[in-house]
Amino acid sequence: MGEDGTVTVQKSNELLGIGPFEPTFKSELAKRYEFRTLPAGPARTEFLTEHGAEIRVVLTSGGPGADADTMAALPNLQAIVNNGAGVDAIDLDAAKRRGIGVSNTPDVLSDTVADTALGLILMTLRRFGAADRYVRAGRWATDGPFGYARDVSGLQVGILGLGRIGSAIATRLRGFDCAIAYHNRHRVDGSPYRYAESAAELAESVDVLVVATTGDGGTHHLVDRAVLQALGPDGYLVNIARGSVVDQDALVELLRGGGLGGAGLDVFADEPHVPAELFTMDNVVLFPHIGSATARTRKAMALLAIRNLDSYLRSGELVTPVLPPVRR
Numbered sequence: 018m019g020e021d022g023t024v025t026v027q028k029s030n031e032l033l034g035i036g037p038f039e040p041t042f043k044s045e046l047a048k049r050y051e052f053r054t055l056p057a058g059p060a061r062t063e064f065l066t067e068h069g070a071e072i073r074v075v076l077t078s079g080g081p082g083a084d085a086d087t088m089a090a091l092p093n094l095q096a097i098v099n100n101g102a103g104v105d106a107i108d109l110d111a112a113k114r115r116g117i118g119v120s121n122t123p124d125v126l127s128d129t130v131a132d133t134a135l136g137l138i139l140m141t142l143r144r145f146g147a148a149d150r151y152v153r154a155g156r157w158a159t160d161g162p163f164g165y166a167r168d169v170s171g172l173q174v175g176i177l178g179l180g181r182i183g184s185a186i187a188t189r190l191r192g193f194d195c196a197i198a199y200h201n202r203h204r205v206d207g208s209p210y211r212y213a214e215s216a217a218e219l220a221e222s223v224d225v226l227v228v229a230t231t232g233d234g235g236t237h238h239l240v241d242r243a244v245l246q247a248l249g250p251d252g253y254l255v256n257i258a259r260g261s262v263v264d265q266d267a268l269v270e271l272l273r274g275g276g277l278g279g280a281g282l283d284v285f286a287d288e289p290h291v292p293a294e295l296f297t298m299d300n301v302v303l304f305p306h307i308g309s310a311t312a313r314t315r316k317a318m319a320l321l322a323i324r325n326l327d328s329y330l331r332s333g334e335l336v337t338p339v340l341p342p343v344r345r
């Protein structure tokens with residue numbers, strides 16, 4: 018940074034952006050680095066053939082990521098800096114085989130994503146979205162009082178994935194006097210919450226199941242039809258993690274037939290596409306993947322991603338590695 022507070026923009030042929038980028042990440046990066054982005058369509062192969070060997074660091078985010086084929090076309094790639102906590106769009110096995118470091122942006126978004134989960138729980142069970150639509154449609158005056166909803170205070174809530182975000186959700190729910198249980202790959206030492214041995218066992222014992230896992234191969238359809246059925250007609254599903262964790266077809270089918278009470282969803286199997294059938298269901302609340310989307314949090318994420326990039330270029334180390342880079 019210059020004495021007057023300005024940042025010198027560094028031009029680098031070694032950096033490759035794989036977008037589209039989140040707007041704050043894009044603008045914060047542009048203040049510091051001038052770099053190339055991977056073109057789409059036929060120009061992509063041409064670019065990779067011509068410039069692939071120049072690239073040392075890839076910058077990406079939750080949506081686009083970096084698959085094994087892209088990594089293979091970048092023979093000198095050493096690090097992937099991800100703007101987001103979830104690295105499921107990056108092929109970690111391929112990165113590990115090649116000793117490519119991967120960083121993410123943990124912690125800085127946990128509170129904001131947990132707030133989103135609470136918003137979804139409240140909106141879905143208390144029917145706040147439907148109530149708002151009722152007033153806007155002029156129905157209060159014509160049809161009379163809005164119907165009853167379900168209390169959130171005192172409910173049994175199951176958290177699938179008691180990591181940083183899951184724990185922040187649990188902390189908030191304690192303020193609602195909710196009884197909290199969780200299921201994880203491993204029991205969390207010292208956790209005050211009841212542990213369930215499986216996702217189905219957890220679903221069976223709670224009113225609301227909140228999905229807060231990672232979205233890697235190990236969690237694909239962890240919430241399958243049987244888990245949703247265990248949640249049952251009076252149960253609610255809330256997902257702020259990844260659409261891939263839930264069997265979306267089974268979810269829609271059970272909601273349609275009354276086999277599930279309702280759902281609050283921030284993430285979907287094939288974003289930005291959402292099954293149209295959900296649009297007409299009043300017991301469903303749909304968000305366009307806004308879990309971490311506040312100005313402050315998106316800036317904190319962008320700055321942490323950039324700290325990883327700066328650090329890697331300076332010292333070969335990542336600040337918040339998911340996979341540490343192998344020194345060469």
Ligand code: 8YV
Pocket residue numbers: 039078079080100101102103104126306308309
């Ligand atoms: C963003 C997210 O959608 O952090 C994540 O894993 O899902 C989100 O916060 C995204 O990564 C922003 O680029």
